[in-house]
Amino acid sequence: MEANAAVDGTGNPIPTSAVLTASAKHIGMRCMQENMAFLKCKKNDPNPEKCLDKGRDVTRCVLGLLKDLHQRCPKEMDAYVGCMYYYTNEFDLCRKEQEAFEKACPLK
Amino acid sequence: MTEAMIRKKPGMASVKDMPLLQDGPPPGGFAPVRYARRISNTGPSAMAIFLTFSGAFAWGMYQVGQGNKIRRALKEEKYAARRAILPILQAEEDERFVSEWKKYLAYEADVMKDVPGWKVGENVYNSGRWMPPATGELRPDVW
Numbered sequence: 001m002e003a004n005a006a007v008d009g010t011g012n013p014i015p016t017s018a019v020l021t022a023s024a025k026h027i028g029m030r031c032m033q034e035n036m037a038f039l040k041c042k043k044n045d046p047n048p049e050k051c052l053d054k055g056r057d058v059t060r061c062v063l064g065l066l067k068d069l070h071q072r073c074p075k076e077m078d079a080y081v082g083c084m085y086y087y088t089n090e091f092d093l094c095r096k097e098q099e100a101f102e103k104a105c106p107l108k
Numbered sequence: 109m110t111e112a113m114i115r116k117k118p119g120m121a122s123v124k125d126m127p128l129l130q131d132g133p134p135p136g137g138f139a140p141v142r143y144a145r146r147i148s149n150t151g152p153s154a155m156a157i158f159l160t161f162s163g164a165f166a167w168g169m170y171q172v173g174q175g176n177k178i179r180r181a182l183k184e185e186k187y188a189a190r191r192a193i194l195p196i197l198q199a200e201e202d203e204r205f206v207s208e209w210k211k212y213l214a215y216e217a218d219v220m221k222d223v224p225g226w227k228v229g230e231n232v233y234n235s236g237r238w239m240p241p242a243t244g245e246l247r248p249d250v251w
Contacts, residue, residue, distance in 0.1 A: 015200075020193040028192030035195040047238035048202035049209075055199030062196045091185050 004085035006070055006078055013066030018085040020062075022077065023069055025107060031061040073104035209241075 006019050013019065020027070028035075034057045041051040048055075070077050080101040083094040091098065115126050152160075217228040233239055 015196065020196070021189050024189035024192040027196070028188060031192075031195075035192070038195045038199060042198070045238065048205050051199075052202060052206060055195075055202050058195045058199045059203075062193075089189075091189070092182055 004082045006066075006081045011067070011070075013063055013070060015063065015066065016085075017089060018081050019066060021089040021091075022080045022084045022101070023066060025102075026065060026069060026105070027062055029107060030065050031058065034058045034061045069105050073101065076101040076104040212241075 004018060005014065006022075007013050034054070038051060038054040038058045041054050045051070076097070080094065080097040083097040084090075087093040112120075112123050112126065115129065117125075117127055120126065213228055213230075220226045220228065232241070
């Protein structure tokens with residue numbers, strides 16, 4: 001199991017830092033509701049037990065989004081994740097792969 | 109032989125009358141040498157130099173500003189990505205923390221089951237806010 005893989009053997013996405021930063025723009029756009037709800041809950045009460053359900057919403061949204069992205073454009077996503085892994089999440093050093101990824105899986 | 113034997117002239121009464129052997133100028137003297145200043149008044153004027161300098165400085169500062177804009181955009185991109193993935197990381201950590209905390213509470217109940225009047229549930233602070241447990245260790249299973 002390489003560290004720069006986006007999914008494990010059964011196709012489930014692995015939320016490593018490279019995968020998450022590669023799909024950060026998509027996450028910020030598609031899972032914004034769940035993220036905002038979770039952050040509001042946390043601001044109210046930092047107790048982790050109180051925001052578990054919203055946290056589960058967030059996890060479900062993000063993992064589902066990662067799986068969807070990987071199904072729609074596997075090669076571009078793997079290339080982008082590999083580049084992110086190689087350059088430790090530097091956006092400026094992976095512009096080519098980023099453009100290919102956003103052309104294949106548009107930001108909508 | 110002494111100098112007197114070499115340079116003597118006939119009829120010399122003493123060494124003081126020897127013909128001179130001296131380094132001197134060539135006949136007619138040396139050519140004239142110019143030693144006066146000749147600093148010309150041509151070239152750019154003071155105002156021209158000052159304007160060129162100011163222009164170069166202003167253009168340089170403008171380039172600095174443009175570069176800062178680009179760098180700020182890059183930093184904003186990085187921070188936006190971090191803001192986007194913060195909730196899922198926090199949610200995963202919350203799940204892990206809650207399961208560990210439940211295990212710890214069970215252990216505390218087991219240890220203190222014979223102590224009368226001991227409330228297992230988190231007798232930490234009185235302010236009502238939730239504070240993270242202050243054991244001094246962040247992840248005992250990792251460290």
